[in-house]
Amino acid sequence: MPEHAAVGHEDAPTPELPVTLDMPGKVADFLRATELEPAERAALDHGVTVRRGQGYTLRVSATPALHRQLLARCQPLDGTQRVPEVPAQRKARREYKNRVDTLPATAGP
Template sequence: MPTERATLDQSVTVRRGQGHTLRVTAVPAIHRRLLDLCQPLDGSPGSTAVPAQRKARREYENRGSALAR
């Protein structure tokens, strides 16, 4: 996870609406790994994620999927 940590350390947090958006510039493989690490936010059974967290993860995944095409 050192590569992911380095990517997050270089990212920029932007205030947007009611929350914060984390801008991460990285190759698609890093974005896929970050999505894998936040998998519990997808609403799986036993998850403690709130709706806003699930939505944020879903939108991040959708943006990443659109870029990979």
């Protein structure tokens, strides 16, 4: 009987494991001021602040998919009609994007 129980789980996707990335403080500050999903808010709230000179970095542990969601939410930092472009914020978003881009791609259907 035990061999029959394992058969149904072979097609189940493996859950993504959390990955820790450093998020620039300017990105974290922007995200904290926006509407976030509960999982996104929890990831930011559980992040560890690391002081860097005048600013800081937030060390965030989350699944790669959640990091991608957070990155998508900070898209306005690149400048839009509603939000003027600020070079330091744009650079901070680009740094976070470069870190997120190193994560493995999620398996899709």
